[in-house]
Every structure is written in C-alpha cells, then in structure tokens.
Amino acid sequence: MTLPRPRVAILGGGPGGYEAALVAAQLGAEVTVIDEDGLGGACVLTDCVPSKTLIESATTMTSLGRSASLGLQLEDGHNPVVEVDAPALYARIKALAAAQSDDITERVAAEGVQIIRARGALTGPHTIAAAGTTVRADVVLIAAGANPRVLPDAVPDGERILTWRQLYDLPELPEELIVVGSGVTGAEFAGAYQALGSQVTLVSSRDRVLPHEDKDAAIVIEGLFRRRGMNVLGRSRAQAVHRKGDSVVVTLSDGRTVTGSHCLLTVGMVPSTAGLGCEHAGVTLDSRGFIEVDRVSRTSAPGVYAAGDCTGVQMLASVAAMQGRIAMWHALGEAVQPIRLSHVAATIFTDPEIASVGVSQAAVDRGEVPVRVVKQPLATNPRAKMAGIRDGFVKIFARPGTGMVLGGVVVAPRASELILPLSIAIEQNLSVDQIAHTFSVYPSLSGSVTEAARTVMEFGPDAIV
Structure with missing residues (x-):
C-alpha cells in the first residue's frame, strides 16, 4: 500500500522558503511555493545581493585609492582614469539580482516544486488563498520576510x-x-x-x-x-x-x-505579517508583529512553521535558510538538531569587513563568560603590508584552562571568508592549540588567525591581551 505524499505549502520564496522547498521535495513531499515577487525574495532581488554587488564595486574603488602606495599611477594628469558610470552600475546590480532569482527558480522547479506567482494569505491553519485558488497542505511554512521601517516624518518618495x-x-x-x-x-x-x-x-x-x-x-x-x-x-x-x-x-x-x-x-525592519491572515491560522505574533517560533521553527499552530525575517530571529539569509530546512526536517519526520544561534557567523560588508562568531566582546565585558582574549593586529601581517592594508585585526576568545575556542572577530578585507576557521573551531569544539598547529599559507591574511591562536598559547591560560 502506497502512502499519500505529504503536502507542503510555503508562503514566501526567500532563503527560508526556497531552501525549505528543496528539502521538502527531496524528502518526497508534494511542495507548492506561493511567492509574489520572484524566488530568492527580497534578499536576492532588493536587499542582500544588490547591496553586496554595489559594495563590491565600491571596494574596488577603495583598492584603487591605495594605488599610489603600491607604486601605481592611475591618473592622466589631474583626471582620474576610473570613474563611476551610475546607470551601468545600477543596471549590472539589477541584472545580477534577476539572474540569481532565475537560477534559484530553475533549481527549485527541477525538483518538481509547483510555483505560484501571486500574493498569498492564510485562511486557516492548513489553507492558503492565492490567485483565486485555495492551496491545501498538511504542513505550512510562513516565510514572508520583512520590509524597511520608515519614520512618520520621513516618508520615502523614491526620488530624494x-x-x-x-x-x-x-x-x-x-x-x-x-x-x-x-x-x-x-x-x-x-x-x-x-x-x-x-x-x-x-x-x-x-x-x-x-x-x-x-x-x-x-x-x-x-x-x-x-x-x-x-x-x-x-x-x-x-x-x-x-x-x-x-x-x-x-x-x-x-x-x-x-x-x-x-x-x-x-x-530597521518591520515584519511583513500584516494582511497575512495569521489570526485565521492561530499563529501568535509578538508585540512588534513578528511570528513567534521555537528552535525548530514551530509556531503556536500545529503543523504551521515560520522562517526568516518575519520571525525576527537574527535577520540573516543563512539563519532564514537554516530555519526553513529545520522546519521541513522536523515536519517530515527527519532527525533534527534545534538551531544554535550562538554558532551563527555574521558579516558586516563595510571596507574592511567585520565578521564575528560565537561569544561577543560585550558579553565578556558584562562578565557573562570567562574567557582569555587576544587581538592580533593586521598591520603586522606580511600579506596585508604587501596590499597596503593597515587597519584591522583578528580577535579570538578562548576558554581558560582548555583553550577551547568560544568566539572570534575578524576585521579585514574578505573577513567573511577568514571567519570560517573560527566557525569550524566553535562547531567542532576545537582549541587554540589545534588552530595554532594547523598550517597556514605564507604569506596570507589567514596567517593572522593561526598567529592569534599561537599568541593565546604563549601568554598562558589566563591571558587577556
């Protein structure tokens, strides 16, 4: 006897929604995604992907600004050779965002997921109205995202x-x-x-x-x-x-x-939960309008889950995607580990970037976590000197006695890449000794990570440097 396939309906196609759709489809569910704007959601179409594309161009301009210190001449007389072509810059940004959305759509569709391009709203705990039809499901995931907050006396006009x-x-x-x-x-x-x-x-x-x-x-x-x-x-x-x-x-x-x-x-951001019909499904919102969820993405309504910015749980694409995956693993009977927000790595894409994971300096300063701390300046790194980089550092927080890595901060070009060894160390319960004994390329910016770990070792178990 063949059991019927579980039906999954996902309201919103951002990282929380489309990653959940992929997991559910791979687990054999019949999956429908209802999304108005395009898969990838605001993250891909208007927020993360466009902003980081803009920042990539800006970072290149900053690098060119260091050209004189590197022995390069980028001016013809008093005229800069490189100028910003704003229409071309913005066109490239929007084209890349659209292409990324298309790639996601193609991948999701290839898994047999039905995609409905429409605005949907809950009419009950297991029904969604969209495009004049009603989608019924055994499991519902809400991944509706959030929108920019505006001030009462500062209303955007789209021009100035x-x-x-x-x-x-x-x-x-x-x-x-x-x-x-x-x-x-x-x-x-x-x-x-x-x-x-x-x-x-x-x-x-x-x-x-x-x-x-x-x-x-x-x-x-x-x-x-x-x-x-x-x-x-x-x-x-x-x-x-x-x-x-x-x-x-x-x-x-x-x-x-x-x-x-x-x-x-x-x-700031406000959740896109107004008009979503949460009240019809018995889904509880907090005082700010965010959907309340537990660590496996369950809402207050049985069989209804939520993921991403609409939950107010660390507004990061990586967190949204993990919430969505966890929701489907849990709903469809797979073994699942509740989300561990203390292990989430985050990056601020300034120039240089700031990446962090695990224990924070603020928690240390409040006396919440006993740690030994070392901060290794990037200015002493040979690769940084070659690139004319003077600002930045690698900071490691380690547990006294065992040297277990509890957190880290990296301020450097591509800190989003350099934070990975510290993320792995936290996830796998590694010590500063193990990092210090790992080979790093010479010269490389990642060498500052191993050097910081060696510094913790050198200063002993109670060092605060």
Whole structure:
C-alpha cells in the first residue's frame, strides 16, 4: 500500500522558503511555493545581493585609492582614469539580482516544486488563498520576510528620500547623501557611497557607528570613515526628513538641520505579517508583529512553521535558510538538531569587513563568560603590508584552562571568508592549540588567525591581551 505524499505549502520564496522547498521535495513531499515577487525574495532581488554587488564595486574603488602606495599611477594628469558610470552600475546590480532569482527558480522547479506567482494569505491553519485558488497542505511554512521601517516624518518618495530598495532606480549617484541610521545597513551603504564618490553624512543616534557590534571593530570602521572624508554625526537622532526642491533637509532632535541631495533611511525592519491572515491560522505574533517560533521553527499552530525575517530571529539569509530546512526536517519526520544561534557567523560588508562568531566582546565585558582574549593586529601581517592594508585585526576568545575556542572577530578585507576557521573551531569544539598547529599559507591574511591562536598559547591560560 502506497502512502499519500505529504503536502507542503510555503508562503514566501526567500532563503527560508526556497531552501525549505528543496528539502521538502527531496524528502518526497508534494511542495507548492506561493511567492509574489520572484524566488530568492527580497534578499536576492532588493536587499542582500544588490547591496553586496554595489559594495563590491565600491571596494574596488577603495583598492584603487591605495594605488599610489603600491607604486601605481592611475591618473592622466589631474583626471582620474576610473570613474563611476551610475546607470551601468545600477543596471549590472539589477541584472545580477534577476539572474540569481532565475537560477534559484530553475533549481527549485527541477525538483518538481509547483510555483505560484501571486500574493498569498492564510485562511486557516492548513489553507492558503492565492490567485483565486485555495492551496491545501498538511504542513505550512510562513516565510514572508520583512520590509524597511520608515519614520512618520520621513516618508520615502523614491526620488530624494529613499529606502535601500529604491537606490538602484536613481539616474545618477547621489551627490550629497545623508544616511540616517548607523547600524549594519547604514554603515554598509555609507561606506560604499563614500567610496564611489558621493559626499556622505552619517547620522547616528548613538555614541558610535555600529553600536551593537564589537566595540574594537566599530572604532576601526568609524576611524576609517572619518579619514576618508565622511561626516559622522554621533548622538544625533533624526526627527524628520523633508524635500526642499532638489534637496532634502534632515531635522535632528536638537533642532540642527543637515542638507543634502538625497537621504537614505536605514532605521530597521518591520515584519511583513500584516494582511497575512495569521489570526485565521492561530499563529501568535509578538508585540512588534513578528511570528513567534521555537528552535525548530514551530509556531503556536500545529503543523504551521515560520522562517526568516518575519520571525525576527537574527535577520540573516543563512539563519532564514537554516530555519526553513529545520522546519521541513522536523515536519517530515527527519532527525533534527534545534538551531544554535550562538554558532551563527555574521558579516558586516563595510571596507574592511567585520565578521564575528560565537561569544561577543560585550558579553565578556558584562562578565557573562570567562574567557582569555587576544587581538592580533593586521598591520603586522606580511600579506596585508604587501596590499597596503593597515587597519584591522583578528580577535579570538578562548576558554581558560582548555583553550577551547568560544568566539572570534575578524576585521579585514574578505573577513567573511577568514571567519570560517573560527566557525569550524566553535562547531567542532576545537582549541587554540589545534588552530595554532594547523598550517597556514605564507604569506596570507589567514596567517593572522593561526598567529592569534599561537599568541593565546604563549601568554598562558589566563591571558587577556
């Protein structure tokens, strides 16, 4: 007797949704994805992929700026050889995003997943209305994502007052860009546009940029921002943003004003749960509108799971994808390990990048975790010297006595790649001794990881360097 295939319906095609669809299809389920905009979701089409493509171009410009120190001449008289072609830059960004979405769609469709291009809404715990039809399922996954938060007195118009999703439709680079918000998104875009040639003012309501990140890393980035000519306004909360002809005026809470050609709002995200019909399915939302889930992605409704930004659980594509996979493994009877957020590696794509994993400096400073700490400056690394890199470091947190790696921070070009050995060390319970005894290429930036591990060993079990 052949048992019927379980039916899985997924509401949203971002990383949480399409990765879940792949797992469910491979486990033999009959899978339907309901998505309005295109697979890959906002992550691929408007957020992560486009922004990192922009940043890649900006990073190249920064590298070219070091050319003189490397013995290269990139000017013809007083005219720079390299200039930014904004329409071409933005066209490339959108083309790459669309191509990535197409690649994901092709892969998901090849697994036999049905894709419905429409906006869907829950009408019950196991039914979704979409495009005039009702999709019924044994298991439902909500992966609806989130949208940029806006301020009551700073409403985006898509021309001068913008969210990051509207940048790529501009006809030219902003001449004077005011970035409101100095968190991860604000810092990334502020640094990128400064490198591309815009004059940037970064409005931060806190004492420093990246207030929730490693303090040592944030100090490096803010120092570089200032050295590169950025106007960083600390302890300056934006109260309102208004158009004034072809300019924008940002009014701060203390009455000061800042004028520029454009304003980019980077003041957080709100979940896309309004109008989703969660109340019809018995799905509980928290006070901010995020879907409440446990560590295997279950909601309050039996058979209904949620993944990604709509849950408010570390808004990272990697976390969304893992939440989606875990949901399907759990729902379809596979062995599953609950998500371990302490093992998640995250990167801020400034230049240089900041990557971190495991225990944070803030937790150490609060006395929550006893560790020994070493910070190895990148300036002593021979490969960094060859590339004209002076700023950055590798920091390792290790358990006293055993030397077990508990966390790390890397501030360096391609820190997103360099953090991997520390992530593996945490996942596999490795010690600084084991890292120190691992061969690294000479010369390489990764050599600073093994050197930091050796420094922890040299200073003994209670070292704080």
